[in-house]
């Protein structure tokens with residue numbers, strides 16, 4: 602994958618795509634095969650036009666349905682706007698909804714974060730829409746209630762008003778186009794990411810390539826957690842946690858696990874290519890745009906989730 606991603610024109614195209622975060626046509630970010638669907642095979646409605654306007658969760662048992670970039674969620678839970686060790690940000694987006702497992706995970710991680718020097722907890726960015734599904738703006742994944750963005754800005758207070766949470770921004774941790782971390786990056790960030798990735802519930806965490814290499818250089822003990830830390834475009838204001846399908850969610854689709862090993866050599870190659878881009882590959886053909894997802898592209902259960 603790394604080889605293909607670093608081919609000339611494709612890099613440019615994907616870099617541009619990443620400006621809207623979480624480009625997910627590639628394997629790592631959650632692109633997956635069309636789901637077999639029988640309940641809504643003729644439903645040509647554009648899915649983001651359906652899911653982008655549903656204000657509340659469905660009144661159904663909780664379930665992640667389909668894939669991270671081609672799915673929806675039933676019976677979602679809303680993260681409390683403020684808790685003892687977290688605040689949800691950008692409340693106007695109404696994306697602080699997720700599966701109960703994701704909510705529990707975020708709360709657990711925020712409790713750990715509060716033990717770090719200079720951190721009162723976590724500022725939690727986008728999770729999913731109330732019923733998941735594609736969004737009118739932003740992410741391509743975050744559809745099945747198992748993705749959560751966590752700001753890299755250490756919270757120094759947890760009494761932000763709703764308006765404050767619209768106005769303040771996270772802080773970038775990168776320099777040189779993501780090849781390196783900058784002087785805002787601390788050991789505490791690495792302790793947080795290590796705890797985040799060491800949790801069994803987690804499948805992957807996306808961060809910019811320079812951060813992955815920084816953690817590869819920093820870790821002197823058990824390196825198993827580094828396997829789940831995946832370099833990706835963007836992700837220098839926040840990191841993105843992706844949970845595995847919860848137990849018993851039969852209609853939820855996991856991704857293939859990351860390649861074996863700590864992934865540090867591949868991350869270093871990515872960094873090298875940022876610093877010294879290879880010449881364009883004349884053989885490279887940009888992958889055609891998939892166009893907006895239709896309801897028929899989602900698991901059949903998603904029609905019922907939307908109609909509930």
Ligand SMILES: [Zn+2]
Nearest residue numbers: 623749750841
């Ligand atoms: Zn994300």
